[in-house]
Amino acid sequence: MIAQRTLLASAVLSALATLSHSAFAQTQEQTLPAVVVTSTPFNSDEGAQILAPAKVVYGDELREKLGNSLGDTLSQELGVSASAFGAGASRPIIRGMEGPRVKILQNGMSILDASSLSNDHAVGGEASTARQIEILRGPASLLYGSGAIGGVVNIINDRIPTVLNAKPTGDAEVRYGTVDHTKNMSLSVDGAAGDIGLHIDGNLRNSDDYKIPGDVSLSDPSLGSGRLPNSFARANSLGFGASYIQSWGHIGASVGVNDDRYGIPTEERSFITLKQTRFDIDGLIKEPFGNFESLRFKLGHTDYKHTENLEDGTPATDFKNNALESRIELTHKPMAGWRGTFGLQTENSEFSALAADGSGPETVPLTKTDSIAGFLVEERDFGPFRASAGARLESVKRKPDAVSGLTQRDFNLGSYSLGGLWTFTPGYGLGATASVAQRAPAIEELYSNGPHESTATFDIGDNNLNKETSRNFEISLQKTEGLIRWKANIFQTRVKNYIYGRTDGTTVNEDGVVDPIATNNEFLQRFWSQNSATIRGAEAEISYNLRGEGWSWRGFADTSRGKLTDLDNLPLQPATRYGGEVGYRQGGWRSGVKVLHAQEQDKLASFESFVTPSYTQVDANLSYTQRINSNDVTWFAIVKNLLNDDIRLSTSVLREEAPLPGRNLIIGVRTSF
Template sequence: MHVQRTILATAVLAALAPLSFAQTTTKQQQPISTVVVTASPFAAAEGDQILTPAKVLSGDELRAKLGSSLGDTLSSELGVSASAFGAGASRPIIRGLEGNRVKVLENGMSVSDLSGLSNDHAVTGESATARQIEILRGPAALLYGSGAIGGLVNVVNERIPTELHEKPTGVAETRYSSVDHGKAVSFSGDAAAGQVALHVDGSGNDSGDYHVPDGPDGDTVLNSALRQHTLGAGASYIGERGFFGASVSSLKKLYGIPGGEGARIDMEQTRYDIDGQLDQPMPGFDKLRFKAGHTDYGHVELNAEGGPETIFSNRSTETRLELTHKPIAGWDGSFGVQTEHTRFSGLSADSGESATVPVTVSDTYAAFLVEQRQVGSARVNAGVRLESVKREPEGGMPGRSFDLLSYSAGAVWPVAQDYSVGVTASVAQRAPGTDELYSGGPHESTLTYDIGNPNFKKETSRNLELSFRKSTGMLRWQANLFENRVRDFIYGEVNDTLLDDEGMPGDELRERIFRQADATIRGAEAEISYNQHPGSQGLSLRAFGDLSRGSLDDAGSLPLQPAKRVGFEAGYKHGALRGGVSVLRALKQERLASFETTPTPGYTQLDANLSYTQHLRNADLTWFIIGKNLLNEEIRVSTSVLKDIAPLAGRNITVGVRAAF
């Protein structure tokens, strides 16, 4: 990739040159902000994101909602559900859109796993060591990929430090969960040596099969155990005008596939990243930011005897160069370029030949621009992204190229003190994924025989959103209405035809054919919160409701649609004591695709948490207990392909302790 090497060399030299002559400054350690959205092009606060509706999970809220997967952690957020493929694999679903339509980032760079390929593939973004997790939609998503029609999730662990600490700081946590006899640990630490900032983090999780309420299939979801550990380290050189750093991390995970006849997935990923920022790089510009990452991902699908069936691999190299300019005619914003080179393969362990999807090399080149300005009392912003995607499969399949144009514009007006209304319109195009184009074989973990179509067109989504918000004061609220019309929407239709591994009539695998049709997704979200003393002690309350409905034009509902939900949360903090309770009610979901047969019953999920912090000489020790599904309900979620096989975990009590210094 000559272009990637040129960008890499240029940016590294540009970043290192001024830093080598800069005077360093040692900053006091600052607490992790719970409101600043790092993935926003304007580094705006969460409450200012009416044009790019956002949620930031951090601090005590993140620790209390932490689950065994990213989807589980975010599943009670406004407009967010989860694919719930057992304890080991659960991906966020935003407004009824899943897979490659929801982009998952780590520190602003793609996780480059294969979780968008199939629900049984786990997300490699790790919640246990995250300092905050951001959910973002709207124009800001154009910075990271045209395919993010649903939105994006950014897991921030600050593995490459951006500031110097006067003394070492860190946090370590251990927890035990009753429902699966799970034992989990995590830690992170930061220190400085002169002008060099250092970071290390890691986590481990060892859980057995989880328990569910008694039913006809027993009280345990067989083959739902998981074992995982991660380790990462980073360092950066920090000067007055910026920083330049690098990091390396590894993840290993082994987890079962419920209902997959004892199948398991053995996953491994090694990731290398560099990140640099130069302030005031040249006249007219505030900031130059360069990022590059290389990911070596692989997983093996194992049968019940532990033998390998299919070996998946995805090697990816991504670069980003972004410039933030000073105001021009009242406009301020960012523009840049992005490249990505990936080599995907899914090979038969027996023959070494291509299995479900052929070996495919994909190259992506993109340029983007996001701007905002004040026009009278209104704040407007707009973004555009040009992208070229090329896929070249091996084995005689036809290569495909796609030219994508995505753009967005919106405005927000104050209608009274502390009250505002906003409207956003966007068009986003997505290139069909490798699996959607070239699948032609068995997928053992999902028990399907997948068939793609190399002649698919690109998807084009047209979205309109109306938002209302009160974002200051003790009482705050927001409401969003949206409609998303998608031309040439790609989905997998599972029929009753049974095939064997060779695609011949059999009794093992259900045929899944990828198809294209126009679709419409409509929905609404509302949330109201009360904080007696925002960011401090006292009582906090939150109530929310969300719904979305996706349908194929004149052909019934989209598959795996989320249920209508309402929820309520109450929290109280007094001194060292903190507690909370939440209730989530999901209604029965009967809007089925033409090939779906089972409606999903409603459920009520009751959760609670309590913690107490001891202030010791050099550390804070926090003891906590978290209860989930305290009513021990049988919870089946409509967005899971395993809803008829594997309900969510039953009553779970988690106890643990966290030390921060």
């Protein structure tokens, strides 16, 4: 087996080498295009984001990293792991922070799904039709929520056009994956009719149970091997948008629908059906009045529902979220040297997780949430020093249905951030940020008291939970110009009243009691608790010529450790990782090999027992772009997990019984017009 893996890796590397006829002939520095980060208040380029450390995944890089879920797509970014709850549901985990501590946006507005509540819930946004995906932290994250302690992920699909195209433009792609027979088609088109900008996007994906390298469980071979049972995933999405565009700005609207169905790879063999309809309005007025550059207002409404079904198709629990979010932002011109954005955000929602037949226990009672927040983010240059500051004040009210007998909770939150960047020589920067962020307990953390079929847990909330308060500090050093670039970050987060789920090993029936008949005790009790916590970590990477022609390479590493004050380690902590990649680009050819190694993760919480083994993941890609009838057509092949390693993520609830897919050859064609 080792010899076979070595031969496979050698073959790929040899193929890459044959593409080079001028290996290191490139000696002149290339000018790389700036990437605009739309989720920052100043639309800064990616290299300027030391105060809100950002990564923008776009273009060929996004297409090569694209997975069946948002978590899978971003899982190898610096400091980012994934919850990996099968192929259908995987959410980004940033620096060991997950769930409600990581805000997921679409075009700058909250997704408003149920993915932050539990790892088995899919994200209601589609990466296949995205133009770019942004990851940011720091002062700018206060624009979007006090609870975004871990960071913000923004999916940009430009569903509401902001420019008029002289002729239709867009992208279309078809791809097939061997590990699960994935068939994926996606389309995104922009056009115009007079002063009206038009947009349409859609995605169809269908995948079967995926192949795994060995046994389902490392400790119980009787659970099977070959394929991971019930790991299928189907996802369909469709979106339309239109806007009226003039020199003064634009106003537009869009509608999008998602229709998903995916399996939960546990012994219960349950599956989830998900439907979401979303409406958005977006308007921008340039130079609205006085000393202001722009006035922007947004409105988003989501009607979300997913049903957790038993293996035989019987509906068990309905999760519903009907939510409305509004935002208004004013960006002012420089005042006393400061430029910035301030505004208001509101959110009103009705959420519930109730028995589908109306007779069983309530997993989460119908709960109304009303929140209103004011925010401000400012920055100013003092010669080679740039200062940035942000503040957010927020009021959150959670009101459970009176029938539940639970009490309303009100939370007043205050979050603040301050940072500075010293450009001590052109292209080199030293920065530091300090912040205090507060988060209100989520609905399920307060009011859960029922069975959760897909996770096989009986969740018990605590109506007396206090708000979380985190104190964060980070130091960054980076080089942002030239062929060779690098950055290094060290960080520490101290959280008072950190909320987490813990178990004591007790199993109960669907009514939450221990049944004398052991076979009826199907659910593991999970309690929401609080304790003080500290997370420390570091990240570093160095790269050469990542976006230019010729050879390129990159090395990277990240590590973090989270500890509870009285109970040792935080649960589901990411493993220490390091790796590298090498690529070559010439004319229409593009190729690369990436190696990521994760160390064994034995830093377990007091109630965890499974030590996640180390793994090495090798991915490779090869593509060729040609011009056909004024259109760019790209033929591509991607191999993921080339060595067919047994990969289990320490951040996954299912790490003991659901390894990631084995070797996967993805082939496809993409056209841009």
